[in-house]
Amino acid sequence: MPNIPYRDELDTEAEALAERIRARRGGVLLNLDRMLLHHPYLTAGWTELFLRIRAGQHISxxxxxxxxxxxxxxxxxxxxxxxxxxxxxxxxxxxxxxxxxxxxxxxxxxxxxxxxxxxxxxxxxxxxxxxxxxxxxxxxxxxxxxxxxxxxxxxxxxxxxxxxxxxxxxxxxxxxxxxxxx
Known part of the structure; x- marks a missing residue:
């Protein structure tokens, strides 16, 4: 059981970020996304960091x-x-x-x-x-x-x-x- 609830009701700021995440994930939000969207400002930075890490340039x-x-x-x-x-x-x-x-x-x-x-x-x-x-x-x-x-x-x-x-x-x-x- 999660320690805080997943976020399903999104305000304008969270929804804008959620749309970008859904576009990258084929239309869905994962539980991780639903949790992180409690704090859209930090989630935007998290998303950018992990996009760059996963894209990689120098290792397989x-x-x-x-x-x-x-x-x-x-x-x-x-x-x-x-x-x-x-x-x-x-x-x-x-x-x-x-x-x-x-x-x-x-x-x-x-x-x-x-x-x-x-x-x-x-x-x-x-x-x-x-x-x-x-x-x-x-x-x-x-x-x-x-x-x-x-x-x-x-x-x-x-x-x-x-x-x-x-x-x-x-x-x-x-x-x-x-x-x-x-």
């Missing part, structure tokens, strides 16, 4: 989504896991990889049969960033060996950090997966 969708899934698993953000499965699979990830990350990020990091070195570096980056905030020199070195351009490293780290932010909102507000909403 598969790599970005792998980091996002790791964050969802580590933080218990089921909503994040649910909504990022399809983009991960569409980007070239596998059902087996998805299941392994959801089950245990540390075990996934150790699984060289299922994840290549670049993927394991991303998972380690997500683990350290989520749990410890600080990154070890070994992790930075491993990530940089596969993503040598500064923009690549920054995009990976910003994706992971942004979805840690999202996870804290999703879990903190108790946002439900749409199929589970009464």
């Amino acid at each position: 969708d598969r790599h970005r989504e792998l980091g996002i899934l790791a964050v969802g698993s580590l933080t218990g953000a089921r909503y994040e896991l649910h909504h990022h499965k399809a983009p991960f699979l569409a980007g070239g990830g596998t059902e087996e990889q998805y299941a392994a990350v959801v089950d245990s990020v540390p075990a996934a990091i150790a699984n060289a049969d299922l994840f290549d070195a670049a993927e394991r570096a991303i998972l380690t980056l997500a683990l350290e960033s989520t749990r410890d905030v600080a990154l070890s020199p070994e992790t930075v070195g491993a990530v940089r060996s596969h993503f040598p351009e500064p923009a690549q490293f920054l995009e990976l780290l910003m994706s992971i950090a942004s979805y840690n932010f999202a996870a804290r909102i999703l879990v903190g507000l108790g946002i439900e997966i749409e199929a589970e909403t009464p």
Whole structure:
């Protein structure tokens, strides 16, 4: 059950933003949107940030989504896991990889049969960033060996950090997966 109600009645400011969100989402608002629309000013900034993160320019969708899934698993953000499965699979990830990350990020990091070195570096980056905030020199070195351009490293780290932010909102507000909403 959510910690505050989903917003369905929208004033003029919220409705204008909701229309832009609906246009991007094929005519629907997700529960996340319905919750965020309690504060249209902040939601406008949130929407812009996540549009830019998801558009990416320097890393693949598969790599970005792998980091996002790791964050969802580590933080218990089921909503994040649910909504990022399809983009991960569409980007070239596998059902087996998805299941392994959801089950245990540390075990996934150790699984060289299922994840290549670049993927394991991303998972380690997500683990350290989520749990410890600080990154070890070994992790930075491993990530940089596969993503040598500064923009690549920054995009990976910003994706992971942004979805840690999202996870804290999703879990903190108790946002439900749409199929589970009464």
